Amino acid sequence: MRHGLVIVNTGNGKGKSTAAFGTLLRAWGRGMRLCVIQFIKAETSNYGEIQAARKLGIEWHSRGDGFTWLSKDLDKTAARAREAWALAQEKIASNAYDIIVLDEMTYALKYGWIDVNEMIAWLREHKPPELHLIITGRDAPDALIEYADLVTEMREIKHPYARGIKAQPGIEF
Amino acid sequence: MRHGLVIVNTGNGKGKSTAAFGTLLRAWGRGMRLCVIQFIKAETSNYGEIQAARKLGIEWHSRGDGFTWLSKDLDKTAARAREAWALAQEKIASNAYDIIVLDEMTYALKYGWIDVNEMIAWLREHKPPELHLIITGRDAPDALIEYADLVTEMREIKHPYARGIKAQPGIEF
DSSP states (O other), rough: OOOOOOOEESSSOOOOHHHHHHHHHHHTTTTTTTTEEEEEOOOOOHHHHHHHHHHHTOEEEEEEOOOOOOOOOHHHHHHHHHHHHHHHHHHHTTTTSSEEEEEEEEHHTTTTTTTTHHHHHHHHHHTTOOEOOOOOSSOOOOHHOOOOOOOEEEEEOOOOOGEEEOOOOTOOO | OOOOEEEEESSSSSHHHHHHHHHHHHHHEEEEEHHEEEESSSSOOOOOHHHHHHHOEEEEEOOOOOOOTOOHHEEEEHHHHHHHHHHHHHHHHTTSEEEEEEEETTTHHTSSSOOOHHHHHHHHHOOOOOOOOEEEEESSHHHHHHSSEEEEEEEEOOOGGTTTTOOOOTTTT
16 A cells, blocks of 8 residues: 655755646656645736646646735734645545645744634544645744654755846746 | 856765755756766666666766675775766766756765865866756865855754664655
């Protein structure tokens, strides 16, 4: 039997979401059933990954409102994150997927919009044993790291923004 | 004008190659011209990413011999890595791509099969300014980090092998 892994990609560097998308590419090549739920990013076609997902038929839900640290209405951002978690619970419990990505979910945990202990208790009860779950975002809480099977920290060693180079299409988004 | 980035994904954790493949997914969604050259992995259909690349029409060359730390014929492995670099030079100089991935190339640098200073000197002269280059693998040499625009270290925080869980299809390969 397959052992469904709980995978966490955290840290201040690049590649947390991108590695999750790479896993999607790999798993899509194997014909696996995939679902992505984004907690922060808003629905927009200006993301290469969303354009790719549409072409490949990968189920993709962006439930955020484009939250930035300058957002004025955090209540709305929090409510959207909670809606994203409700959707994630539905998808997880459905047992209809091989891999589910909860992209940038850690921010909702960090800011207390979703309680990490309640989340883990729910997963222990409802996550199908064969389902791989990938959770991304900075500052993954200790309780989540403790619960996870595979945790990687992406550390920024060098970043071109420091030299004034802007985000590049296809690379950053 | 686009600023072609030299990106290095290094470190002892997961996600170095996988993040490169995620970038391919994103860039494929944007219709960009892509090429992957693998320095260590051998040509085999038992990789989800190769199956996906075939379906998507992403140019993909695996030039390794499945090298492991137990390989008996390192001369052959070294020769294959040098052939991979010759192919990479041809592809880079052709100016026919938006992104080229040199997967697990750092091992060839670490073991001196390819001289890192000669490689960088060649790139400074021949890499088209708009080309994004992604180089992956552990132990990226300091000279490469110095040359690169964007460097991320993937650090292993927790790995399921330690608990006896084997590599999972779709996740690890």
